[in-house]
Amino acid sequence: MSPVEIERPRRWDQPFGDRPLSDEWVEKALQQPSMNCIVPEAFPARLPLADLMRHDARLIEAREGNLIVRQGDYGDSVFVLCTGRLLVVVDPEGELGYRHKQDSRKLSWLGAIAQLWRNSSFAEKRSIADPISETGSLTKDGGDSRISLDDRKEFIGRGLPADIQAGEMVGEIAALRRSARTATLVAAEDCQLVEIRWQGIRDLMRFTPDLKHRIEELFRSRGRAHLIEQSPIFSDVPEKLLTAAVKASRFEIHGNEAWNKGLRKWMGDDEGTVSAREETVIEAGDLLDGVRVIVSGFAARITIAAGPAQQTLGYTRPGDLFGLDEIIDSAANGTPALARTSLRAIGTLDLMVIPTDNFLTQIAPYLDEKKLDEQRISRTWSGNLSQGMLDFLVDQRTINGTSAMLIDLDRCTGCDDCVKACAVTHDNNPRFLRRGYRHAHLLVANACMHCVDPVCLVGCPTGAIHRTRTTGVVVIDDLTCIGCGVCVEACPYDSIRTVEIRDQGGNLVVDAKTGAPIVKATKCDLCLGQPAGPACQNACPHDALNRIDFGNPRSLVDWISG
Amino acid sequence: MSPTSFRIPSGAVISRWLLVVVAIAAILWQTQLGLGDLSTSSGWLLLASFLFLGLYGARKKVPFLPLGRVSSWLSLHIGTGLIAVALFFVHTGGRWPSGGFETTLWFGFILLAASGIVGWGLQRLTPSFLHSGDPLFSEEQIPREIAIILQESDQLLTETSPLGSSEVLSHFYRDRLRPWLSAPREQWAHLIDSGRPRLRLASDFSEMKRYIDLEAREPFDELEALASGKLELDRQHAWHRLSHGWLLVHLPLTGVLLVTIFVHVLVVRSHTEGAL
The missing domain is CATH 1.20.1440 (de novo design (two linked rop proteins))
Structure with missing residues (x-):
């Protein structure tokens, strides 16, 4: 078979919209008050501002009542409202009914069974002709699929006091923190918005420090309100009191955004080195001036001093409270509130500090003890998990995973049915290796963990690696992946690989200029679209492989003990 | 070796299996009370359990279908296999086989059951030894x-x-x-x-x-x-x-026995109908 030559894919081969943004709209967007600090001269010749806006932004024309983003959906774009007005609604319980999650399109049973004979007989077959991208246009046929909420009149008028006015920017929380949307946005009237994907915003911020500063300020001011209000723990607190407490609170950012860089190099070092990489937010014994609410960031380690080392007791997740028991006990006993444990930031950690007085008067009386207990229990580590195992999982940052592939080597017979199942659901190309990082009988396989903080997304020049809108599963769009390997480098878990691709006829695809093979990034997609979810987990005959969400460590304890 | 490689089934699982065993025993006892032919009813039950045992292999081929985890199917496979052994002794009346065909069938089944039991034991014994080194490699x-x-x-x-x-x-x-x-x-x-x-x-x-x-x-x-x-x-x-070596006995024997059982059923049916 002779190689097929193509032009090496480049960053802007696929614009964000179904067509590049027009010059008129590029100009309009840059004139908006939220964007007018950007100057074209600040951008290098290889990355002209106009080209960046043309390819990394798209125009959205929404009618009154159209849903712009849905709370809980994943997205990493920022919206610049050029005309009209947007309503912002935070609905933690999903009572308004617009938060329902839609499953991605799944294969039918027949379609799934057909994989058995339709799968390719050669490795890494790709379509190199189809120009339609799953991530590029609003819908696959280029149309606008926005849902209209015209029939939900009760929704209109429930916006936050600060609705979004023309000229403002919105969507920065999900974009900066690679998290789910924290509020729903609805067009209060006919609107025109320019949506800029993360790749564009990242470069705009890089070359315009003023814009970076503005966006971070927006994040601080809006983030605390949105993120607190969507936390189920506060759902019983009256809105007025919660708003007052939020106003009195202060927002803190700790840790290191580039926590993944060099992680593997120093992972083999001793505990002291691992701890040194974490920022101590609160030291045990410090006087607490308020309750800390973990707003975002994949985890913070809770420790106590044990001789020369820090003993890990557990870790936090967004929505968790730190210092609650100390503050309540100190109020009851009239003693100073001293932290019983230390809090250390792993990666970036956003905190809200609700001052003690505000917390005790405005929030504590309304907290549901049951919900607090659930949180305490879910963070308790017991059963067959040793201290060493907990240290290992936190040190290795495995706790970032929402679907980490763990293999119990005391049950695994090495039959490789998991790998075979992965192959059969991925056109005969297994998407993980049954090897990885090991502690005692537990193996953390080199399979995508679909992290809470997917740092692999940060540097992608095209947005090919992204989270699916409704499920948050991290996937790679083959058509927009240019094989640059930035995600491979960024993943601290060695879970992404690049592979040489072949065309439909099995011919190796090579660069027409250099003759070098064209590569694409590949990894586990959690069998998205398959009727039964992760095939690896289903296929294990000995229950030796499980996908674990570290947001619920009890599931690991139960599985190991089961 | 870590004790976690041996897992004791939960009380709920054991009681469910006990119910199945009691139900089968009741069917066979009822047959005997009604002066029916115990070997025929146990034969049909044995055939049904044998076919069900074969479904495990089919389930493994389609891990993408929402039919329950393969580990649950393996538990069913093992439980059904043990019941099939009991049914086999009821069916044969605990007698030695006579004739070439019957002997093949008899020893084929015993060998199949024995290989299954050995395989079950090996799969629980071997993981700790298999994974005591580092790094780990698959057989391939x-x-x-x-x-x-x-x-x-x-x-x-x-x-x-x-x-x-x-x-x-x-x-x-x-x-x-x-x-x-x-x-x-x-x-x-x-x-x-x-x-x-x-x-x-x-x-x-x-x-x-x-x-x-x-x-x-x-x-x-x-x-x-x-x-x-x-x-x-x-x-x-x-x-x-x-x-995995035991599968080299277990799988081919399954195929051979499936054909042999099919012939056995045909022969018995034709004899019965002839007699009637």
Whole structure:
């Protein structure tokens, strides 16, 4: 078979919209008050501002009542409202009914069974002709699929006091923190918005420090309100009191955004080195001036001093409270509130500090003890998990995973049915290796963990690696992946690989200029679209492989003990 | 070995299986009370359980269908298999077989059941031994890894290399070490956890050390490290073979028995209908 030559894919081969943004709209967007600090001269010749806006932004024309983003959906774009007005609604319980999650399109049973004979007989077959991208246009046929909420009149008028006015920017929380949307946005009237994907915003911020500063300020001011209000723990607190407490609170950012860089190099070092990489937010014994609410960031380690080392007791997740028991006990006993444990930031950690007085008067009386207990229990580590195992999982940052592939080597017979199942659901190309990082009988396989903080997304020049809108599963769009390997480098878990691709006829695809093979990034997609979810987990005959969400460590304890 | 490799079924699971056993016993007892033919009813139940046992293999082929985890199917497979053994003894009345065909069927079933029970035991015993080393390799990876070790060793022993210039060592490599490196060896010794292969290797290298110049010490240590790696591959290979080898009996026998049972049913049916 002779190689097929193509032009090496480049960053802007696929614009964000179904067509590049027009010059008129590029100009309009840059004139908006939220964007007018950007100057074209600040951008290098290889990355002209106009080209960046043309390819990394798209125009959205929404009618009154159209849903712009849905709370809980994943997205990493920022919206610049050029005309009209947007309503912002935070609905933690999903009572308004617009938060329902839609499953991605799944294969039918027949379609799934057909994989058995339709799968390719050669490795890494790709379509190199189809120009339609799953991530590029609003819908696959280029149309606008926005849902209209015209029939939900009760929704209109429930916006936050600060609705979004023309000229403002919105969507920065999900974009900066690679998290789910924290509020729903609805067009209060006919609107025109320019949506800029993360790749564009990242470069705009890089070359315009003023814009970076503005966006971070927006994040601080809006983030605390949105993120607190969507936390189920506060759902019983009256809105007025919660708003007052939020106003009195202060927002803190700790840790290191580039926590993944060099992680593997120093992972083999001793505990002291691992701890040194974490920022101590609160030291045990410090006087607490308020309750800390973990707003975002994949985890913070809770420790106590044990001789020369820090003993890990557990870790936090967004929505968790730190210092609650100390503050309540100190109020009851009239003693100073001293932290019983230390809090250390792993990666970036956003905190809200609700001052003690505000917390005790405005929030504590309304907290549901049951919900607090659930949180305490879910963070308790017991059963067959040793201290060493907990240290290992936190040190290795495995706790970032929402679907980490763990293999119990005391049950695994090495039959490789998991790998075979992965192959059969991925056109005969297994998407993980049954090897990885090991502690005692537990193996953390080199399979995508679909992290809470997917740092692999940060540097992608095209947005090919992204989270699916409704499920948050991290996937790679083959058509927009240019094989640059930035995600491979960024993943601290060695879970992404690049592979040489072949065309439909099995011919190796090579660069027409250099003759070098064209590569694409590949990894586990959690069998998205398959009727039964992760095939690896289903296929294990000995229950030796499980996908674990570290947001619920009890599931690991139960599985190991089961 | 960690005790977690042995898992005791929960009370709920055991009680569900007890219910199935009681139900089957009730069917057979009812047949006997009604003066029915016990061997016929037990035969049909045996056939049904045999077909159900075969479904496990089919389930494994379609891991993408929402039909429950394969681990649950394996539990069903084991439970049904044990019931099938009991049904088999009811069906045959505990008598020795007579005639060639019946003997084939009888011994085929016993062998199949025995291989299944042995396999069940092995799959619970072997994981801790299989995974006691590091790094881990799948059975398919081991030949490739062995080839890599052989290639790297050959490179250390080229004529121009410091090691290759030692005649004694070249002889040792060509006559002893290289043949040992080229394929999995001493499988039984690894299965009984004998220290002999490691001791022999250490002794061989210790004997050769005196013939090594100071400048060749580093590549010599590299060669010893490669040989140690090969030893670990041999160990894992042996446990892989033991862990999965029983399937070489279990799976073909299933196919043979399926055909034999089909013929048996046809023959019995034709005789019964003829008699009627």
